[in-house]
Amino acid sequence: xxxxxxxxxxxxxxxxxxxxxxxxxxxxxxxxxxxxxxxxxxxxxxxxxxxxxxxxxxxxxxxxxxxxxxxxxxxxxxxxxxxxxxxxxxxxxxxxxxxxxxxxxxxxxxxxxxxxxxxxxxxxxxxxxxxxxxxxxxxxxxxxx
Numbered sequence: 001x002x003x004x005x006x007x008x009x010x011x012x013x014x015x016x017x018x019x020x021x022x023x024x025x026x027x028x029x030x031x032x033x034x035x036x037x038x039x040x041x042x043x044x045x046x047x048x049x050x051x052x053x054x055x056x057x058x059x060x061x062x063x064x065x066x067x068x069x070x071x072x073x074x075x076x077x078x079x080x081x082x083x084x085x086x087x088x089x090x091x092x093x094x095x096x097x098x099x100x101x102x103x104x105x106x107x108x109x110x111x112x113x114x115x116x117x118x119x120x121x122x123x124x125x126x127x128x129x130x131x132x133x134x135x136x137x138x139x140x141x142x143x144x145x
């Protein structure tokens with residue numbers, strides 16, 4: 001995977017998940033098109049990815065009538081970040097997209113079935129299945145074996 005610089009992340013997000021426009025504008029304080037131009041030093045990578053998780057991915061996963069296309073494209077973005085050869089980018093992606101999933105079984109159960117390969121590998125490598133409820137283990141049985 002080619003190196004993905006931190007400045008490229010907002011533009012990539014906007015291209016892959018156009019619904020992220022509001023999250024980008026809130027984080028940047030300027031219109032999304034201006035924020036993703038690449039020339040601005042307006043964001044902290046960890047804070048930005050945390051905003052994306054809290055403002056886009058988490059709500060999309062937990063919607064009662066989930067938009068599967070939005071969730072799929074969001075995980076495409078997450079996968080690209082996690083596969084970056086730039087360790088600061090991939091590390092930030094792990095801490096802001098994978099670790100927060102362990103905050104609730106509802107997130108894990110919603111996310112694991114739609115994750116891409118690297119995201120799933122990282123999540124399962126850190127998952128303590130002994131701490132899962134029997135309901136969560138049953139829902140994820142196909143991924144835990």
